[in-house]
Amino acid sequence: MTNLNMEKLEALAGKIVGDASAALSILLSYIGDQSGVFRAMADGDRRTAEDIAEIAQVDPRYLQEMLSANAANGYVSYDASSKQFYLSPEQAAIFADESSLANMHGLLQIIVAQFSEHDTALDVFKSGKGRPWGDQHVCQFCGTDRFFRPGYEANLIENWIPALNGVKEKLEAGGTIADIGCGHGSSSVLMAKTFPNSQVYGYDLHGPSIVDARAKAADAGVNNIQFEEVGANDISADDGFDFACIFDALHDMGDPVGVARHIREGLKPGGTLMVVEPMAGDKVEDNLHPLGGVFYAASTLICLPTSRSQDVALCLGAQAGPERLTQVLKDAGFSSVRIATTTPTNIVFEATTANL
Ligand SMILES: C[S@@+](CC[C@H](N)C(=O)[O-])C[C@H]1O[C@@H](n2cnc3c(N)ncnc32)[C@H](O)[C@@H]1O
Structure with a gap:
């Protein structure tokens, strides 16, 4: 472990934190897909985690955490002033529109498998x-x-x-x-x-x-x-x-x-x-x-x-x-x-x- 370039080491470690966040967000996105959370958010309207949980019929506390993780990774959007989550049109195309060429859930499903x-x-x-x-x-x-x-x-x-x-x-x-x-x-x-x-x-x-x-x-x-x-x-x-x-x-x-x-x-x-x-x-x-x-x-x-x-x-x-x-x-x-x-x-x- 001699001659470590600390700048390169920090850059690589930072990349891995980003990749780890993405890897876990992929699992959470799969859960969002299979549980109907993304379908509940497909219209792009802003809602609290409680309201989305009500539509998708999932546990609100888990959903709050899951949406926060995916917001941290840029997969969903968060409006801090109203404490509401939503999908932008681009996020909806990738996570909520089954007919979209951009829909990524098949790939995410393969990764989870x-x-x-x-x-x-x-x-x-x-x-x-x-x-x-x-x-x-x-x-x-x-x-x-x-x-x-x-x-x-x-x-x-x-x-x-x-x-x-x-x-x-x-x-x-x-x-x-x-x-x-x-x-x-x-x-x-x-x-x-x-x-x-x-x-x-x-x-x-x-x-x-x-x-x-x-x-x-x-x-x-x-x-x-x-x-x-x-x-x-x-x-x-x-x-x-x-x-x-x-x-x-x-x-x-x-x-x-x-x-x-x-x-x-x-x-x-x-x-x-x-x-x-x-x-x-x-x-x-x-x-x-x-x-x-x-x-x-x-x-x-x-x-x-x-x-x-x-x-x-x-x-x-x-x-x-x-x-x-x-x-x-x-x-x-x-x-x-x-x-x-x-x-x-x-x-x-x-x-x-x-x-x-
Ligand atoms: C990556 S999948 C692609 C499936 C499909 N063509 C598609 O695009 O969705 C590869 C497919 O090849 C099939 N396959 C692999 N080896 C085969 C073989 N020797 N004869 C027939 N099918 C085979 C697998 O069972 C699998 O369904």
């Missing part, structure tokens, strides 16, 4: 053994759907599919779509609703997610959709697919090259594979920013152990980057691989084969 299973995470981390997706805490599955769904609703139909050569026209006329690693099926249902002449097939290894996906399709009243619990390597494409897509799941798979090859073989002539992956640069130093930190952390706890639990266990990771992902798709036999479009959080690849 990870903290709740820290013993397992430690064991997996030290031993290097795999951890199947289905062994994650139940909050992981709905958190993932909640986290990704707003991005798909904002981009899939408006931006991503139109960025692919000829796919939108084909699906409007009527084609077959495979959504592989579909999770709770939000992307599948969105495509089934948008392209009523097309038939959508959603596939996932995780049975409870498929049950949820079927319920979601029934709620949406779409009939042109089927879900199957099956590993991506075992999907049977009897008549072939016009369009296959993988949303934030290829890097989780043990054998992404084998899966992409299997999909290529299941595409109809002229068919397209779209792969949506987290935004990343090719080198570690490209990804050393807060978003990269979130993806690397999720990758350590979730994506790598999922891949490690499957055959081949390639462990691509959530920050593989365009060069590596392009190589995976080329190794699978796709002759043309290009980045069709990007968002701040995603890269969208189009993979086709000229001689298909």
Whole structure:
């Protein structure tokens, strides 16, 4: 402990106090979400903790403390003159509006799921053994759907599919779509609703997610959709697919090259594979920013152990980057691989084969 630079030490310690405050506020925000406190504050009106507690039917003293913690961290606002709490429009978009692209509760739910299973995470981390997706805490599955769904609703139909050569026209006329690693099926249902002449097939290894996906399709009243619990390597494409897509799941798979090859073989002539992956640069130093930190952390706890639990266990990771992902798709036999479009959080690849 010699040669300590006290200024740097204090700056790092100060950062950790801020991070600790944020970590605890995230847990409190999760409680605020699940208990209905944020819903009670959605209108942005100023109220005392007692009044909010009355609406949300929670204990007022605990709520006073919880709101004070979240106000200290900037997650809610406090008017000292009236002793009232409220959500600003921006805080409401993030914490109280389920339809908002800015809503963060899915991410918070994923974080809470990870903290709740820290013993397992430690064991997996030290031993290097795999951890199947289905062994994650139940909050992981709905958190993932909640986290990704707003991005798909904002981009899939408006931006991503139109960025692919000829796919939108084909699906409007009527084609077959495979959504592989579909999770709770939000992307599948969105495509089934948008392209009523097309038939959508959603596939996932995780049975409870498929049950949820079927319920979601029934709620949406779409009939042109089927879900199957099956590993991506075992999907049977009897008549072939016009369009296959993988949303934030290829890097989780043990054998992404084998899966992409299997999909290529299941595409109809002229068919397209779209792969949506987290935004990343090719080198570690490209990804050393807060978003990269979130993806690397999720990758350590979730994506790598999922891949490690499957055959081949390639462990691509959530920050593989365009060069590596392009190589995976080329190794699978796709002759043309290009980045069709990007968002701040995603890269969208189009993979086709000229001689298909
Ligand atoms: C991060 S989640 C993404 C789910 C969904 N696509 C979404 O965007 O909400 C990854 C999904 O890939 C699925 N998965 C992982 N490996 C798989 C495999 N080999 N075959 C099929 N699905 C797999 C998991 O069960 C999980 O539902």
